[in-house]
Amino acid sequence: MTYNEIHKLILASADKIAEFKPDTLVAIADRGFFPARVLRTFLKHPDSKKNIPIVAIGLSLYEQLPGTTAEQIGAEVVRTQWLGPEGAKILLGRRALIVDEVDDSRKTLQYAISELQKDVEKELLELPESEREAQRTKFAVFVVHNKLKDKLGSLPADLPYFAGSNVEDVWLDYPWEATDIDEHDRLAARQKAHV
Amino acid sequence: MTYNEIHKLILASADKIAEFKPDTLVAIADRGFFPARVLRTFLKHPDSKKNIPIVAIGLSLYEQLPGTTAEQIGAEVVRTQWLGPEGAKILLGRRALIVDEVDDSRKTLQYAISELQKDVEKELLELPESEREAQRTKFAVFVVHNKLKDKLGSLPADLPYFAGSNVEDVWLDYPWEATDIDEHDRLAARQKAHV
Numbered sequence A, B: 001m002t003y004n005e006i007h008k009l010i011l012a013s014a015d016k017i018a019e020f021k022p023d024t025l026v027a028i029a030d031r032g033f034f035p036a037r038v039l040r041t042f043l044k045h046p047d048s049k050k051n052i053p054i055v056a057i058g059l060s061l062y063e064q065l066p067g068t069t070a071e072q073i074g075a076e077v078v079r080t081q082w083l084g085p086e087g088a089k090i091l092l093g094r095r096a097l098i099v100d101e102v103d104d105s106r107k108t109l110q111y112a113i114s115e116l117q118k119d120v121e122k123e124l125l126e127l128p129e130s131e132r133e134a135q136r137t138k139f140a141v142f143v144v145h146n147k148l149k150d151k152l153g154s155l156p157a158d159l160p161y162f163a164g165s166n167v168e169d170v171w172l173d174y175p176w177e178a179t180d181i182d183e184h185d186r187l188a189a190r191q192k193a194h195v
Helices: A003-018 A033-042 A087-091 A107-124 A129-135 A181-194 B003-018 B033-042 B087-091 B107-124 B129-135 B181-194
Strands: A024-029 A054-060 A078-081 A095-103 A138-147 A161-167 B024-029 B054-060 B078-081 B095-103 B138-147 B161-167
Touching: A003 A033, A003 A138, A003 A161, A003 B003, A003 B181, A024 A033, A024 A107, A024 B054, A033 A054, A033 A095, A033 A138, A033 B033, A054 A107, A054 B024, A054 B054, A054 B078, A078 B054, A087 A107, A095 A107, A107 A138, A181 B003, B003 B033, B003 B138, B003 B161, B024 B033, B024 B107, B033 B054, B033 B095, B033 B138, B054 B107, B087 B107, B095 B107, B107 B138
Parallel strands: A024 A054, A024 A095, A095 A138, A138 A161, B024 B054, B024 B095, B095 B138, B138 B161
Antiparallel strands: A054 A078, B054 B078
16 A cells, blocks of 8 residues: 555545544544544534644554563553543543554554543533533544454444445555555555456 | 655654664654654664654644634644643653654744653652753654744754755645645656756
């Protein structure tokens, strides 16, 4: 996949996503950074037509970070960054689209949604009961690629879910991980010709 | 500028940046997301050779966000997100490279550095005096483009500063802002042919 191919895949998803009317993007760092930044070009705030803010949360299943044990890698989602000092307050009353690169095992997405929802519920308790329902955050998910495989994690059944493309359970070679981008593009063109 | 051109510009800067030995990237959201993600592919932790974590801070000079007044836009840096609940603790003892897309007026970078330094100094006061110097964060900056113009903001004179390219004070057309990426690339090729 070249940068431009992924850019176009995100563009092709934007119309469907716009129906959810997101007003906040939550990028899962750092794999969601590129998709969130590009998607933002194609989406505007449903009411004000302004740009939509992106907040980042850092989650990792795979990385050795200071304090991570070998057992945790791949088995447990580790928070590397969370919402800022204002916490989930910034999400109250919002329509938040969580953005990631790929939905593989679904464990990272399950963790993100359930933890964000917990944080929101905690904030709601600070409000008078009559206001809570209206201020409850509406969540949705967008991933560039969804791998068609048995998922270890699960998402709420009524959660709007958007994928740029559904793909087999193969290794995905993203351009931002290429040390030689010309060679990467040559391989991408060759693979495309063989599909 | 196409995606691949910017990717290569970041690669071309990586060797110089590696001399600073960064062990943490601080991406200024959301313009620094793409450069930070790509740069990370070319840098490894100076000791462990593992991937370097990216934390995001949200700063905006230009955006209408909930609560922003018209006067603030373009005049004042507004925080849209900051370090997570652990705050500047995660930066203690680190070599942190702040990453942004373009150094235009330098106001955003000045704000980022001075605020992060303030936060670090506050954390240092929690430590015994004898440990403070060793735990003081070393900062540096990387931007894809530095505009050659009078800057409104300033940076510490001894701050390591890396730019992918120094450019005239012109509008920069980044691919992630392109609604039609093919048309964007045609224009980029035409501009390149005329330079």
